[in-house]
Amino acid sequence: MSRSSTGYHHGDLRRALLEAGAALLEEQAPARVSLREVARRAGVSHAAPYHHFGDRGGLLKAIGDACMGDFLARQEDAAAAEGDPADRLVALGEAYVSFAAERPHAFALVFDPELCPPQDPSPERAPLIARNEDLLAECVAAWLTARGRGLEDLEALSTAFWGAVHGLAALVGEGQLGREQVAPALRALVR
Amino acid sequence: MSRSSTGYHHGDLRRALLEAGAALLEEQAPARVSLREVARRAGVSHAAPYHHFGDRGGLLKAIGDACMGDFLARQEDAAAAEGDPADRLVALGEAYVSFAAERPHAFALVFDPELCPPQDPSPERAPLIARNEDLLAECVAAWLTARGRGLEDLEALSTAFWGAVHGLAALVGEGQLGREQVAPALRALVR
């Protein structure tokens, strides 16, 4: 079960399909990545993917899990920086937005409710979501205490900040906003 | 060119297709509304739509224009209410979000960059967009002056508020957020 392709049996088809699908996703929107094209790029027949992922949704969901990992990793890098809590919050937001700007289709996939249903996420994805929520709440809490405010509004402010950051990211990813408009908006938000 | 369907010539096919498409959009995501199903529901052959809309994208774009009209109308109703500028801002946001919650597929269509490109919007849509931006800026400006602040941050704060409201709407429409989480978040935002 190694990497050698012995002709008939591929050896590592699952990974190859995931990579081909991810590559395709960088070029086209999730709705446009087709099972058959992914199989074509992986050099196998169009029905081969069915053994590893139940159907098209399964493949896209698995790709979405990988994208979610990248997405979280970028946010953690940004939030790991030292500095003023307000700057950290802005950095987290800019990381969120920059992912959506640079990989709009991956971003769209991660939040596609049909492909990646937020209810009962995959076992691989659930911890990433939890970690992301913790990261957000932690940054907001640090910002609150740095401003001498209590934590009674933590939840409301966390979802508000998530909303703001997610909205800016979506608008940039959809081409409604220029990327240069994001930083001023974020700075205005954290006062 | 009236409403009678004389058997062969429909008489008002364009409107009928728009209505059938809009109805289908209430049930399914934009990616899943098919030209053929719309034609089926309108009682015509599968190629009939091509005379009125160039292709599938044309039909979806026209439906999207209508949805944008509904969307703007709802925001204007909300912002027309009297009261504290902060409350007006919250009301505008809740109208924005409630549209996304009640008609998630219409909301998704309006902001779909492939179907409804934000660059060179249709002549029917452009004034709606402009009106919407004015409405937002006006509400934010009133809120700013009510709080005794100058208007130097108007643009940044307008896009920040747009982002927040759009993000909350998207997250609710995608099922990531419960609708009951929105109002507290909005109130926390306007302080």
Next chain:
DNA sequence: CGTCGGTCTTGACGGTGTAAAGATCCCGGT
């Protein structure tokens, strides 16, 4: 009354997702 142009239908093509059946190969038990 004829014919002309717009409206709608029919039929075809290539692409898609999916299911069923067949081919091929690896692996474990004898």
Next chain:
DNA sequence: ACCGGGATCTTTACACCGTCAAGACCGACG
């Protein structure tokens, strides 16, 4: 050593989709 079972991959087939080309139909205008 071998051979049989099960996993992997291919082939074939079907229904649906968007799109195009050709034809049928009808209203309107000469």
